[in-house]
Amino acid sequence: MGKTVRPTSGRPRLSSCQILADAASELFLERTYAGTTIEDITQRAGVSRSTFFNYFSAKSDVLWLEVDASVIHLADALAAVPSDEPVMAAIRRGLLAVAVEFGPGRVPWALTQCDLMATSSELEASALSRFLAQVKVLREFIAAKLGLDRDDLLPQAIATAVIGAAVAAAAAWARAGVTRGALTPYVAEAISPVCAGFQAVLDAAASKR
Amino acid sequence: MGKTVRPTSGRPRLSSCQILADAASELFLERTYAGTTIEDITQRAGVSRSTFFNYFSAKSDVLWLEVDASVIHLADALAAVPSDEPVMAAIRRGLLAVAVEFGPGRVPWALTQCDLMATSSELEASALSRFLAQVKVLREFIAAKLGLDRDDLLPQAIATAVIGAAVAAAAAWARAGVTRGALTPYVAEAISPVCAGFQAVLDAAASKR
DNA sequence: AGCTATTACTGGACTCAATCCAAATATTAC
DNA sequence: GTAATATTTGGATTGAGTCCAGTAATAGCT
Numbered sequence: 356m357g358k359t360v361r362p363t364s365g366r367p368r369l370s371s372c373q374i375l376a377d378a379a380s381e382l383f384l385e386r387t388y389a390g391t392t393i394e395d396i397t398q399r400a401g402v403s404r405s406t407f408f409n410y411f412s413a414k415s416d417v418l419w420l421e422v423d424a425s426v427i428h429l430a431d432a433l434a435a436v437p438s439d440e441p442v443m444a445a446i447r448r449g450l451l452a453v454a455v456e457f458g459p460g461r462v463p464w465a466l467t468q469c470d471l472m473a474t475s476s477e478l479e480a481s482a483l484s485r486f487l488a489q490v491k492v493l494r495e496f497i498a499a500k501l502g503l504d505r506d507d508l509l510p511q512a513i514a515t516a517v518i519g520a521a522v523a524a525a526a527a528w529a530r531a532g533v534t535r536g537a538l539t540p541y542v543a544e545a546i547s548p549v550c551a552g553f554q555a556v557l558d559a560a561a562s563k564r
Numbered sequence: 565m566g567k568t569v570r571p572t573s574g575r576p577r578l579s580s581c582q583i584l585a586d587a588a589s590e591l592f593l594e595r596t597y598a599g600t601t602i603e604d605i606t607q608r609a610g611v612s613r614s615t616f617f618n619y620f621s622a623k624s625d626v627l628w629l630e631v632d633a634s635v636i637h638l639a640d641a642l643a644a645v646p647s648d649e650p651v652m653a654a655i656r657r658g659l660l661a662v663a664v665e666f667g668p669g670r671v672p673w674a675l676t677q678c679d680l681m682a683t684s685s686e687l688e689a690s691a692l693s694r695f696l697a698q699v700k701v702l703r704e705f706i707a708a709k710l711g712l713d714r715d716d717l718l719p720q721a722i723a724t725a726v727i728g729a730a731v732a733a734a735a736a737w738a739r740a741g742v743t744r745g746a747l748t749p750y751v752a753e754a755i756s757p758v759c760a761g762f763q764a765v766l767d768a769a770a771s772k773r
Numbered sequence: 774a775g776c777t778a779t780t781a782c783t784g785g786a787c788t789c790a791a792t793c794c795a796a797a798t799a800t801t802a803c
Numbered sequence: 804g805t806a807a808t809a810t811t812t813g814g815a816t817t818g819a820g821t822c823c824a825g826t827a828a829t830a831g832c833t
Contacts, residue, residue, distance in 0.1 A: 364830040365780025392818065403783050413685070414819070473696055476622070476689035476791095477819080483692035487682055508736040512729045512754035519728030520721045527717040545721035552761025573801035574809025601789065612812050623790070685820095686790080 370402045372410045372420060379417040380464060388418075388468070389475050415481035421463040422485065425456040429489060433496045442500050442557065443550035446493065446513075450521055450542060457528075457538040466529035486522065490514045501557075513553050520545040579611045581619045581629060588626040589673060597627075597677070598684050624690035630672035631694065634665045638698060642705045651709050651766065652759035655702065655722075659730055659751060666737075666747040675738035695731065699723045710766075722762050729754040 378399040382391040393414050394404045411417055433449035440448065457463075465482070472478045493514035498505045524545035528538050587608040591600040602623050603613045620626055642658035649657065666672075674691070681687045702723035707714045733754035737747050744750075 362780060362829095364778070366782070366828040368781065370782095393820090394818090405784070406782055408820075409781070412820085473693065476693075477685070479689035479692040479696075480685035481688075483688040483695075484682065484685075486692075487688075506736070506739055508733060508750060508753060511736055512732040512757075515728035515732040516725040516754075516758050519724035523720040523724040524717060527715070527720055530715055541717060544717060545725075548721075548761035548765045549725050549758055550761070551764065552757035552759070555760065556757045571801095571809060573807070575799040575811070577810065579811095602791090603789090614812055614814095615810080617791075618810070621791090 370400055370406060370410065372417075375400050375407065375410050376417045376420050376464075379414075383464075383468075388471065388478065413477070413481065415475075415477045418465040418468065418478070419463070419481060419485060421461065422465050425453060426485070426489060428456075429453050430492050430496075433492070441554060442497060443513075443554040445500070446497070446517055447543075447546060447550050449496075450517070450546060451539055454521075454524075454538045454542040457525075459533075459536055462529055462535075466525055469526045469529055486518060490518050493518060513549075516549050516553075517546055520549050579609055579615060579619065581626075584609050584616065584619050585626045585629050585673075592673075592677075597680065597687065622686065622690065624686045627674040627677065627687070628672070628690060628694060630670065631674050634662060635694070635698060637665075638662050639701050639705075642701070650763060651706060652722075652763040654709070655706070655726055656752075656755060656759050658705075659726070659755060660748055663730075663733075663747045663751040666734075668742075668745055671738055671744075675734055678735045678738055695727060698727050702727060722758075725758050725762075726755050729758050 375396060379391070379396045382395055382399060385391075386395075393407050396414075396417075397404050397407045407414075416423075429449060432452040433445065435452075436445040436448045468478075472482050490511075491514075494505060494510045497503075497510040497513055498507065501510065503510055521542050524541040525538065527545075528535050528541040584605060588600070588605045591604055591608060594600075595604075602616050605623075605626075606613050606616045616623075625632075638658060641661040642654065644661075645654040645657045677687075681691050699720075700723075703714060703719045706712075706719040706722055707716065710719065712719055730751050733750040734747065736754075737744050737750040
């Protein structure tokens with residue numbers, strides 16, 4: 356999808372994710388997401404419908420191009436946090452590190468169109484799959500760090516709540532329009548209370564032992 | 565979908581949501597969700613494909629029949645909480661009131677199949693649309709109670725985090741198998757830290773004024 | 774230049790969810 | 804029996820997503 360290693364031989368690509376995403380964005384503005392077919396997009400980009408699926412696996416993926424590119428770093432960001440930090444602090448650090456990549460000038464399509472997510476079931480599906488992917492990353496990290504099972508309630512609850520708060524922050528940030536600054540303060544404000552709440556529970560459980 | 569007033573005249577219904585959902589559940593067990601077409605379902609239920617859409621608006625809706633029926637009470641449950649309760653306590657009460665409706669014997673299909681959600685994009689879409697609906701209800705409640713705008717970060721962050729935690733609880737509860745008891749303690753454990761975290765922020769903000 | 778392996782593009786056929794609509798059908802009320 | 808009402812039905816349509824066999828364009832080799 357995003358970066359692909361340039362192969363040493365074979366037919367060169369006629370298009371790119373970026374070209375297709377740009378063509379799609381124009382069309383979405385002109386005729387809305389639902390009013391644009393994949394064929395419309397590929398036609399504007401000068402390739403055939405089939406080719407679209409060489410670059411994306413779904414129409415909705417073009418909206419997430421930038422988000423996917425950044426959000427993929429969450430696992431690394433979490434791993435990079437010094438291991439002596441308490442869990443919730445580490446999570447905070449990891450998420451903020453990812454959020455830093457989004458400045459006022461870089462607002463992914465998927466976020467600006469956040470309200471439209473509920474419009475089309477394709478968009479809903481694409482959004483949930485991203486959400487779940489991040490929850491999963493976070494959940495594994497938490498379970499490992501706390502020595503719990505991946506299926507225990509706590510890792511899952513923390514992960515879902517934190518990612519939920521972060522997504523809410525991103526949505527509010529996108530809604531803020533031109534007055535918005537960086538994403539980071541929004542995310543910090545949204546997730547800090549959640550982190551504090553769970554850290555308190557973890558501390559209490561630890562001191563009881 | 566669920567309850568419909570029996571009309572005084574007109575052709576009587578040949579089927580019902582329950583009949584279709586039962587037929588669907590059998591088939592999903594036999595051939596998986598993706599391997600079952602709407603036509604398969606209606607055929608087993610003895611009606612035509614078109615009729616399916618008189619009862620449900622999507623194939624995935626049959627999985628959510630029970631969840632939808634209970635979850636619709638959240639707004640009422642929130643409204644029923646005495647207005648002198650602090651916001652986060654009220655939210656807790658509201659969610660627990662809804663959770664009470666699910667006992668060990670009543671585990672909705674959608675929850676038992678929770679892991680399969682990521683399998684099909686139809687299922688993803690159906691799940692997110694439920695999630696967002698509950699977030700919206702909660703967000704309105706919070707915004708009203710705090711005198712904030714619906715679009716402010718705080719109501720949205722609280723709502724998304726809390727519903728996220730509650731969903732995680734429901735998933736863990738469903739996963740617990742026969743050993744699971746009531747849903748309530750799961751939900752309480754998952755959302756209490758979130759509520760505590762946000763309540764602390766709200767108290768701090770209030771005392772500063 | 775010709776050959777081969779590799780990779781990408783293309784067009785067409787197919788499945789299925791979902792939408793729309795114009796009959797046809799079965800009831801109640803009169 | 805007739806009108807009003809509500810439901811069922813079949814058929815047509817759209818569009819996403821999948822699959823695949825055939826074709827085209829490149830690099831490297833001989």
